[in-house]
Amino acid sequence: xxxxxxxxxxxALDSIKTPRAENPRxxxxxASHAAVAASFFAPVKLVGVVGExxxxxxxxxxxxxxxxxxxxxxxxxxxFHWAGEYEINMNNRRTLRxxxxxxxxxxxxxxxxYQHAPYVLLANLAPAVQHxxxxxxxxxxxxxxxxxxxxxxxxxxxxxxxxxxxxGFVLNDSEARQxxxxxxxxxATRRIHRLGPKYVIVKKGEHGAILSSPSGLxxxxxxxxxxxxxxxxxxxxxxxxxLGYLASKGGALETALRRGMIYGTVVASFCCEGFGLQRTAxxxxxxxxxxxxxxxxxxxx
Numbered sequence: 419x420x421x422x423x424x425x426x427x428x429x430a431l432d433s434i435k436t437p438r439a440e441n442p443r444x445x446x447x448x449a450s451h452a453a454v455a456a457s458f459f460a461p462v463k464l465v466g467v468v469g470e471x472x473x474x475x476x477x478x479x480x481x482x483x484x485x486x487x488x489x490x491x492x493x494x495x496x497x498f499h500w501a502g503e504y505e506i507n508m509n510n511r512r513t514l515r516x517x518x519x520x521x522x523x524x525x526x527x528x529x530x531x532y533q534h535a536p537y538v539l540l541a542n543l544a545p546a547v548q549h550x551x552x553x554x555x556x557x558x559x560x561x562x563x564x565x566x567x568x569x570x571x572x573x574x575x576x577x578x579x580x581x582x583x584x585x586g587f588v589l590n591d592s593e594a595r596q597x598x599x600x601x602x603x604x605x606a607t608r609r610i611h612r613l614g615p616k617y618v619i620v621k622k623g624e625h626g627a628i629l630s631s632p633s634g635l636x637x638x639x640x641x642x643x644x645x646x647x648x649x650x651x652x653x654x655x656x657x658x659x660x661l662g663y664l665a666s667k668g669g670a671l672e673t674a675l676r677r678g679m680i681y682g683t684v685v686a687s688f689c690c691e692g693f694g695l696q697r698t699a700x701x702x703x704x705x706x707x708x709x710x711x712x713x714x715x716x717x718x719x
Contacts, residue, residue: 425658426538431471441648445473455682534556607635652689
C-alpha cells in the first residue's frame, strides 16, 4: 500500500543535559522525531520552518531518510531552540531555555502536492496553526493531532475547535485529566470522544499507551529498557511510527492502529537509547521487527 504521510510540526535545535552528559544543538522538534520514525514504514512529507543557523548536515540527514522537504520553509532569523535538563529519574525534567525564533511566525502553506496526503499528523504546534493546516487538506483518510499542556492552558478554545475536525487525538495522561477534569484515564477518554475525535490515544510513558475507539480499549505496553539515555522526542517518535505503519497497511483501520501502536512504541524505545535522534538514525527495519517480536513474546499469555 505505502501511502504518503504528511507531518506538520516543529523543526528545532535541542540542547539536552542529563546527569551523565550534555549535548548542544541536536536535531529535534516534534516534526523531526515523528518524520524520522514514520520514514521506516512509508514515504514522508515534512512541513516545518528553520532559520539561517540550521546546520546543512541536518538537511542532508532528512534527505538520506527519504523525507520530502518541499514543504520545509527557510526564514531569516534563528531556528527554534529548546534547552532542557533531566534528573536521574528521567520522568523529571526542567526547561532551561525556549527560544521560538522563526517558529513564532510560522504560517505553514502546503504545496499543492501535499494537499492530497491521505495520512496526516498535526504534530505539536499551536492549535490555531494546526487548524490552518487542516483547512488546506483535500479529503484525507486519517488525521491525527498531538498536543501539550501549554495549549490546554493558553489556547483551550482553539484546541476544542480543532478536535471537532480530526479523526484521532494523542495526548499524555496528565493532559487527558487536565482537558476534561477527570482523574480516571478510562473515563477521561470517553469525555474526549464527546469533543470530536473517534480515536483517542493516551500516552503513559514507561507504562505504554491506551487506545480508546468505537471497538473499545486496547492497551499497548512500553518496551522495557534497562537504560534510558534521553527520552526527548519519544512521544513524537511513537505517534510518527504509528502513523507511518498505518499508511503502509491496508485493511481494517482498527487492526492497523493497534499494531501501529506496537511499532510506534518500539521505535520510541530506540529513541530513548540515545541523545536526540542519534540512536534512531542508526536504526533499520530489521532491528525494529526484531524488537516487535520480543515485545510480542513479553506480552503473550
